[in-house]
Amino acid sequence: MGLDGVILDWMVEHRVGGVTTMFWIITTVGNTFMMFVLSTAAWAALLTSKRTVDAWMVAGSMLTGWGLMNALKFAFARERPPIPERLVDIASHSFPSGHAMMSMVLATVAIAVMLRSPNPWLHRPVLLVLPVVASLLIGFSRIYLGAHWTTDVLAGWVFGALWGLGWIYAVRLISARNPSAVR
Secondary structure, eight states: OOOHHHHHHHHHTOHHHHHHHOOOOOOOOTTHHHHHHHHHHHHHHHHTTTHHHHHHHHHHHHHHHHHHHHHHHHHHOOOOOOOTTTOOOOOOOOOSOOOHHHHHHHHHHHHHHHOOOSOGGGGGGHHHHHHHHHHHHHHHHHHHSSOOOHHHHHHOOOOOHHHHHHHHHHHHHHHHHHHGGOO
């Protein structure tokens, strides 16, 4: 499988018990269900703060991103890495990585929401980088555990970032055309 196979073989050869456990935790906390729990909490907090457009940007990007992810998995129908290299028992298609894609959608719109916040402490670079670092760790966990080929994860990150940026751009367009519509 080319570079994907080389990377998987390297990961398998360099697995260490404690690191494997850490990545199991990261992959569990970073699953698609948890991304929806986090985005639902963000949606509710934003609605409570009267940041309605930001709330719907988070919800809309996640819901439509989930649909896009499933459509892409169906369209590509790529098989996952083989067992025993794969430490995750999962039956869905591999491309793109749902963990990587959905965590990057959420990371991308979360950064936009943070930058649009009237609270200047949310504009700190160390806070703004955290969602991306989380998504990178989640995606890397999928490669390390053999749940995905490296290209599945890379594609997930790219699709996720582009999908999130598309939603941010749409909100900017609406804001530019009707400033009272975006608060």
